[in-house]
Amino acid sequence: GCNPLAETGRSKLQNQRAVLNQQILRAVRMRAGAENLLRATTNNKVREQVLLELSFVNSDLQILKEELEGLNISVEVYQNAEETFSIPLVPLGLKETKDVDFTLPLKDFILEHYSEDSSEYEDEIADLMDLRQACRTPSRDEAGIEMLISYFLQLGYVESRFFPPTRHIGVLFTWYDSFTGVPVCQQNLLLEKASVLFNIGALYSQIGTRCNRQTQAGLENAVDAFQKAAGVLSYLKETFTHTPSYDMSPAMLNVLVKMMLAQARECVFEQIGLSGIRNEFFTLVKMTQEVAKVGEVYMLVNTAMNQDPVKENIPYSWSKLAQIKSDHYKALAHYFIATILCDHELQPGDDKDQQEKALSQLYDYVPEGLMVLAVLKDKIQRKQLGKAHLRKAIVYHEEALRVCGLCKKLRNIEVLQEVLTAAHKRSLLKYAQQETEDDFLSLIQAPDILPKTEHKIETIAPQFSKVKVKDFFHKLGPLTVFSAKQRWTAPRTIRLHHEAGELGFSLKGGSPVQVYCLDPVCSAASAGLKEGDYIVSVGGMDCKWLGVNEVLEKLRSVGKQPIELDVISCQDTVASLHSKSATYSMGMQKTYSLICLAMNEDKIDQTKKAPLKLPFLSWGTKNRQKAASTLCLPSSVAGSSQIKKKLSPFTLLNTESSLY
Secondary structure: OOOOOOOOOHHHHHHHHHHHHHHHHHHHHHHHHHHHHHHOOOOHHHHHHHHHHHHHHHHHHHHHHHHHHHOOOOHHHHOOOOOOOOOOOOOOOOEOOOOOOOHHHHHHHHHHOOOOOOOHHHHHHHHHHHHHOOOOOOOOOOHHHHHHHHHHHHHHHHHHOOOOOOOOOOOOOEEEOOOOOOEEEEOOHHHHHHHHHHHHHHHHHHHHHOOOOOOOHHHHHHHHHHHHHHHHHHHHHHHHOOOOOOOHHHHHHHHHHHHHHHHHHHHHHHHOOOOOOOOOOOHHHHHHHHHHHHHHHHHHHHHHHOOOOHHHHHHHHHHHHHHHHHHHHHHHHHHHHHHHHOOOOOOOOOOHHHHHHHHHOOOOOOOOOOOOHHHHHHHHHHHHHHHHHHHHHHHHHHHHHHHHHHHHHHOOOHHHHHHHHHHHHHHHHHHHHHHHHHHHHHHOOOEEEEHHHOOOOOOOOHHHHHOOOOOOOOOOOOOOOOOOOOEEOOOOEEOOOOOOOOOOEEEEOOOOOOOOOOOOOHHHHHHOOOOOOOEEEEEEEEEEOOOHHHHHHHHHHHOOOEEEEEEOOEEEOOOOOOOOOOOOOOOOOOOOOOOOEEEEEEEEOOOOOOOOOOOOOOOOOEEEEEEEOOOOOOOOOOOEEEHHHEEOHHHHHHOOOOOO
């Protein structure tokens, strides 16, 4: 990863994000304590003081949220360093996390579950922790993406090796919401995996914004990066549902996918016009449809951003920027078609049928009393319709400038103001060139333009298989046998004596090999060998990864000398513990959870159909009765009536793959 202490613009933003996350955490804790006191006290004077304190805390939270929004719209830092005259693109900020110490939990689990000397795995645990730490500051290139993917794949091995479905091993993962700064804590590895996936998508978006949009190769790379960002976020939405963090909720991810694809579409349009737009009839028709498509997709993004529950958490400036881009590109579409009508009169050598067909494809309908062919032939009608399009273009330009001026964050982006102003002046100049004294007679309303594109933009699914990863804990043995889900006896030593060159049993399977066809009267059976045992060591040499032929070769090499085998016997796998996990309520956009409270399973009535409601800490005053915490409410589990134990406060944070 990058040097976390490097004073780059991007690292400064991430450091500010981390500081804001801590401040929000303290404010939410203060609010939670004040709310608990307010519910507990009946003293009116105390209640007045608590209400006053709550008002201050709410104000602080609002200010901190606005500061975090300011970081999310600091798009200039992520743009290419070259001078450019393009509207900035929006990247996603990386999710922040706390340090995690795997050492003691994993060493204890290795000793307890695998019956091995855990000190032999200190280097592997250190490698895992170093990789996680490096993933907090990935470089903004393919190497950074590869590192994040390698950690994501490594988590798959770690989950299978060390996270049994029946209990927790005491590793607590904390990740902060990218938009609200509110922390989410879980002992389950699925939160870690989902957050890493989000950061992969965010890093792709940062790579896309960094590309040089003044070159063909730069724009191609930007399109590819935004499509990959959309693919990763779409994969996250489909694979990890009901995530406890609002930035990874299905509704929010759906909006982010649309925004990434819209930015890819914008780069495609810039790519088409990079070499210049020729003032030619059919070229302008094509550009009109392409730019109208960009305006349409940004209009859909803006609509999605203003829907519940996303609109409460999406940065306000993002929504306004999508609206500005929609108006800007719609204005360009009307400007292009006005140029067609005003600058290109039908000449004797022109193919009027082709021009009529091309122009008619731009409209869903034409104004009453007009025919496309008649407009092409009649100079006055062409001019009137062209001026109607220019008027509509000017209206869109002025609306874009107005919205930009009303948003404080966007108002300070100089290049955005310059692009919008230049486009507005160009349309005004074009309109002034067409102005005549009889303009008051023109009452034609410009029809809407049908968007159309020849360039397909779609998500690119993540290619995890291209990144080769070796299991850090390979020495534990084949994952099909030596996993957290499997249970077996501690290794026991069997002393073998050859009987007339026969072992008294056969071997089968891959790695590790398994004993079968055991002669019940042979010396091996008398020494304690059982049918179905796995051989893990021969003569003190580890053979977990050896096949049948290799193990037999080791046995034959001893000759008639006695040999010691270490074997294990598989036990029945215990049924999975029912998920008690973080969940997300899509209808409660202002509710945040901080700490999950403990519950006593002894008090759960297994006969009740409706689960008990648990207390939770929330941020927000609306919909208190309907609000959902990041706790999954307890429910009855078949056969669990005999399992009665008290759970720790963080035990409830676990999830299983069924949650996601």
